[in-house]
Amino acid sequence: MSDEKPNLPAVTAEEEHGQVQVAEPIPDPGIEPHENRITDIDPKAADRVERQVATMFSLAGLLAVVACVAYFAIPRESEVTVGPLNGNANNLTLGLCLGFGLFLIGAGAIQWAKKLMVDVEISEDRHPAHSSPEQKTEIIDAFQVGVDESGFTRRKLIRRSLIGAMALLGLPAIVLLRDLGPAPGNKLFGTIWAAGIRVVNDVTLRPIKPADLVVGQLVNGAPANLAAMQEDSPVEYQNAKAKAAVIMVRIPPAEIQVPPGRENWGIDGILCYSKICTHVGCPISLYEQTTHHVLCPCHQSTFDLADGAKVIFGPAARPLPQLPLAVDAEGYIVAQSGFHEPVGPSFFERG
Template identity: 50%
Template sequence: MSADDQSAPREPSVDEHSVVLHDRGAAIEQSDAFENPGLPPHRPRQTDLHPHKERRAERQVVGWFLASMLGSVLAIVAYIAVPIELGNMASVRANNLFLGLAIALGLLGIGIGAMHWARQLMSSHEVVEERHLTRGSEPSRARAVEIFQLGDEESGFSRRSLIRNTLIGAIALVPLPAVVLFRDLAPQQDAVEAIAHTMWKPGTRLALDPSGAPIKATDVTMGSAFHVIPEDLTEIGHNEGYLDQKALAAVLLVRLPPEKLHEEPGREGWSYDGIVAYSKICTHVGCPVALYEQQTHHLLCPCHQSTFDVSRHARVVFGPAKRPLPQLPITVDADGYLVAQRDFTEPIGASFFERLHHIDPEHVPLTAAETETRA
């Protein structure tokens, strides 16, 4: 080898390297890239090879869907046949046990049946679909229809009428236990009637919650907020609807300077010396409105931040609530105790479509006859 050959570096050949570098950026070309191996060969299932096993799998799927239908019906039966008795924890456990098992059977029947259908009866061929533009051209629309028809053919949804019908029946029945359970949570009487009247009536004293001590006007200091219930509520036992009545009649009592009150015509007499009383139940979804800000005279609902202006008949100034808090007209009796003039002039609590005709659009006092008509 000559000296020139030893001093000059030898250029490597392309075949000696697996990577060829190009001039621009980080673009590289791998010469050892592997070829696409394609999809593995299809392995037929037992249901593909033996018609009697296919029919057996179909019966199994139908059986699971029938079991789901049975579970849905049993859930309703268990809820009615094993009632919860007040003060009996054994009845609560029995009701939850049978109800939970029946609902689990209803849901599992659909899930296991659908999974067994997909694994044993639907087409098991692996397919690869190349991405394409989603333009709604006529050829693509025709192809989409063809794909749906192919999917229907492979799944056997139209052909296997027994599976299809039992699946539809199971899906139709599985929500029924929830419908029965949630319907039973509603009051037996009309929903609006249940919240149209509370324990407040003319002359009922305002009392502290939970002690039940009556409140004098002189006890309410400037800027204070009192949680109030009707004095008569303390005479009701917990097994006689105490919590239900308290949820309807709960009131928040606030005192602010009389000059800060902006009372509308016809409602000047609803307050007493700057003391106002409003329903504690938010008009959004019924959460307790219990946060009072002295400087702005705002009441805040902690659930969804609905904010009400106490100085302007608790009108909404922020949040999802759509109407003011119902105001309780108050005054004082001969002994100086705060008393209610009448009940609320509209149903308390969250708004919903059934009560729209019960709401006073002008938020003005109503006569007793009008209140009765609205309720």
């Protein structure tokens, strides 16, 4: 191995003693002289730009109206074909009208800012993150100056056309609410439960007899007339299933506190309640046998099934609705009637 040292640059006496001179930073070049735009010196040019911007805003509002008319006028099943491409004419018209409407508002705003708003260059020193009362007053004053310089209050044609376009662009959003489907009417207030409808296991769909339930057991149930809806109307089937789901428990009769008027709603300790939590509608079945409490897994609302399913904890506002039970001629558990109150979340208006 060689003992030779690499060739290094010689160290001067100034560098050795920390006396190296550091070059000065590049001086601040400042702001270049301002150049006036044609609209700054020619009022007629400024008026032309104002009319251009107002035209864009007005066309945007017109396209919003056209979108609303097309929504109703163009049949939903109609199609349009352009070469190898085809699509729904209604959707295409709505998309083009709303897309160009938003584009025109954006283009008009850019043209307004570039040609009419004040474009004088300014510099501002950095300042602390918080603002003093004096600075807040200064900011408000600066904002007002910006409003004045933008010409929003002075150029009435632009202001009125922009406000009109923005207001009209809200119409398609309101019209498109129709696609959410028909109003539910009174469907939120009732289920397919009725007198004589058997309670069946929601998995096997087998009807249930009182002897099938032992003390402490909880069964998820459904109305027997639900299965017939599945083939006829799948959508109505899902809606009915969501509202008609129930839980059925068997509690020692001595441990049940029967609410007034419900003395004959149970069968030897067998009680039936809606499975839908009265808070936001989550399905519940987390049952604690020793306390007779059932817990909603979503927000921990807890109901006492031995005391009319009243709320003992959590955000739910009312007890679970109870389904009156009876036994038919063949010994199966049936409903005496439908629910006496609406099932589901409590934020709906209740009659």
